[in-house]
Amino acid sequence: MAKINDNGTLREANCSEELMAMRDSLEVLGGKWKLMILRFLTNRSHQVIYFKKMQREIDGISAKMLSKELKDLEANLLILREIQDTRPITVAYSITEYGKSVLPVTETLVQWGLNHREKIIISMTK
Amino acid sequence: MAKINDNGTLREANCSEELMAMRDSLEVLGGKWKLMILRFLTNRSHQVIYFKKMQREIDGISAKMLSKELKDLEANLLILREIQDTRPITVAYSITEYGKSVLPVTETLVQWGLNHREKIIISMTK
DNA sequence: GCTATCAGTTAACTAAAGGTTACCAGTAAC
DNA sequence: GTTACTGGTAACCTTTAGTTAACTGATAGC
Structure with a gap:
């Protein structure tokens, strides 16, 4: 080349x-879920987010996929996993400072998605 | 909810x-190739780009995948396909105006990738 | 006539990603 | 004692992604 x-x-x-x-x-x-999870945790960085809560609120994700994706993201230092000493035991997930560096990526994707939906609606009503 | x-x-x-x-x-x-193809065509928008040229220069893509991804991108109005009356027949691909709206997405991904590689190198030399 | 180039398509296959279901232990409420 | 919640895991299945090799038909160079 x-x-x-x-x-x-x-x-x-x-x-x-x-x-x-x-x-x-x-x-x-890449993949179906990682950017969704990062965006979700960034939006909710003022709250404590547990596994089950994420599973309920991220539309369509299964426990298996959520578990796998969270491991990958933690390994890449993008999120933090903390076991809380509660009964029953809960696990809190949060975005790291490095994880926040992905925000511009998700932001442009959100903006493009909104614009694309608008374009599709316009092209359908024509 | x-x-x-x-x-x-x-x-x-x-x-x-x-x-x-x-x-x-x-x-x-989404997927492995669409953003790569769009970025490639955006970078080369001052040139005429043929199928075989893309296959040679986008590292690792097969003819089958390139063909499929180009069809998808054309259906979404992101690229233009033009059959040229040359011998042998060639097909020119180019980015559309709408396709250029994806540039901010690929740009943030390029920047994040460069930054991430640097972070990994730093963490390895420590 | 032989070989090569163009832009793909097709078939047969493997690998990877993702989804479904059932299940685990610990605890707390009823 | 039963149910429900917590955070998962294991086995299995389906779908998507991707590979490889063979093939098309027109044309151009040797």
């Missing part, structure tokens, strides 16, 4: 680096 | 709407 264009710039090399960076992001944040 | 919090705000309703918008985005843009 060429690293220098006809005009002498490094555009293709930069492009490839960009695509690699995006692939990295998608590896950590 | 409650629509009004203890303090009388509509926070949970807003949160749910946000998550729905994000789910919409992920339905159209």
